[in-house]
Amino acid sequence: MKQFLRYRFSTVLGVVGAGQMGTGIAIVGSAVAGLRVRVVDVNEQRLNASHNFVSKWCDKEIQKNRMTDQIKTDVLQRFSFHLQMSDLASCDFVVEAAPEKFEMKAEIFRQLVKATKPETILASNTSSISITKLAGITDRPDRIIGMHFMNPVPVMKLIEVIKGLQTSQQTLDTTLELASKMKKEIVIAQDIPGFIANRILMPYINEAIQTLHEGIGTVEGIDKAMKLGTNVPMGPLTLADFIGLDTCLEIMRVLHQDLGDSKYRPCPLLVNYVNAGWLGKKSGRGFYKY
Structure with a gap:
């Protein structure tokens, strides 16, 4: 199996936001890429709903003969759900999947900068907001990138990867490798509002x-x-x-x-x-x- 540890990428993926998109990203992280996944949300009810959705998704995959009971057990064991951003402290890669509002995303990135290691890559699942602008509010603009998944994430093959003005080549390489490990097709878009899709x-x-x-x-x-x-x-x-x-x-x-x-x-x-x-x-x- 292809490894991406050469880019200091851990086997733990952080996801901020337990809604439809965040849960879908977490599913492909665990079920497809085989990573341990930590999902963070301030709403405990959403976390419980996310956990239930993952279990039901696995059951549907079993019914379609695309998953076994043992694989379901393995997938669920790689999941953990948290209310505190500090629980992402050991992650080397975090994907933010909050609603499409700049101030909300900006506040999440401010919190992530405090909660994670300086070398942690922070990706936004934004579908229109400037990555360069988000990067500009952090102390690690070279490690900020856009990773726009399509909905529903487990079904749709595409990820738009958006490199901000400050994004480093190493950050881009790591992100492309993660997307490949998730078995997604990739297009790279310029950091212009709306990107391509x-x-x-x-x-x-x-x-x-x-x-x-x-x-x-x-x-x-x-x-x-x-x-x-x-x-x-x-x-x-x-x-x-x-x-x-x-x-x-x-x-x-x-x-x-x-x-x-x-x-x-x-x-x-x-x-x-x-x-x-x-x-x-x-x-x-x-x-x-x-």
């Missing part, structure tokens, strides 16, 4: 919402037109519900603010849905009811 995807979703807002088509009609007309597996409004409308709005706001182009202005209907608490599948209602 969301620079293209979010304006597409936003325009679909604008099309609905203007009454050009119904929810079902818009999704059907794009699914059957362009052969995508999921219509844009279904996809928005799956991603989370609040996440879509945050990304569009980053694009609009940082790029300064009116074409990235969030559709008013998207803003209203988020204000109403209609966030998509996770809230039980978005463009569809769940």
